[in-house]
Amino acid sequence: MQVLRQVMVGVVAVSALAGCASIKDHRGYLVDQALVDSVQPGIDNKLSVERTLGRPTFISQFGEPVWYYVAIDTHQAAFTRPRPYNELALKVHFDQAGNVARLEKTGMEKVVILDPDGHVTPTLGAHRTFLEDLFGNIGTVGSGLGAQGPNGDNTGGQ
Template identity: 60%
Template structure:
């Protein structure tokens, strides 16, 4: 009777040890979440009023923008991203908010627009090479293709003839 209880306790300890090892091993397999850019505070955003605020008051309320438009009217953009990195994978944008503050020509706020990740264009490049014009050559042709061709074009030493920058 005594031997059976020791075996049962040993089995319980083995199961508990395996469970603890499983928890430790899978604990490192969680994705890492990271915030980039502007920290959005909805109360501050709501306090910016079109027709009332100007560039200076927006800068005091929201801070300097992430970037300013380079063409057309000088709109201000505040970009906020939440990026998640799963284990052994590339980082992916989970959430993105772009807030645009539009100004009229006199510098007063004309409007505040907010866009999410649904406005981001998703592109998928086709392949790993860029198509170019010209001949497709193998590695060996690139390495040994010029053997015997050096000096073969202008071996006579005469001046160039015909149309061109140095010819007639």
């Protein structure tokens, strides 16, 4: 009986630890560093870049022609949001003739993590509690307090 209890506690402990394992995920371009290094400014053009690296993640719509290849690696613990730990943004700049002008690689140094969820939206006026919001209008409906016209009467301005 004691051995069975110890086995059951062990199984529960291993199951609990398995639930805490981190989930790793890759999104975007699958980076092959040898292929990225093979793209040479002044030698390659749009067709050769597409054949070497594949279709870009997105293409600039305005300004100079730029192709973007974006990849991000994230990890996520149980019940949390995914957090990036590695990122690559490869920008291939082209000249007007369609030849590669230059390549730019950026990584995590350009990543900014924003937390826009402040849980509070500032407003003008009185700060009311939940109960004041819930019960604040009791007795005001039909009493004429909210439908006064510009002359102070209850005609609605007519």
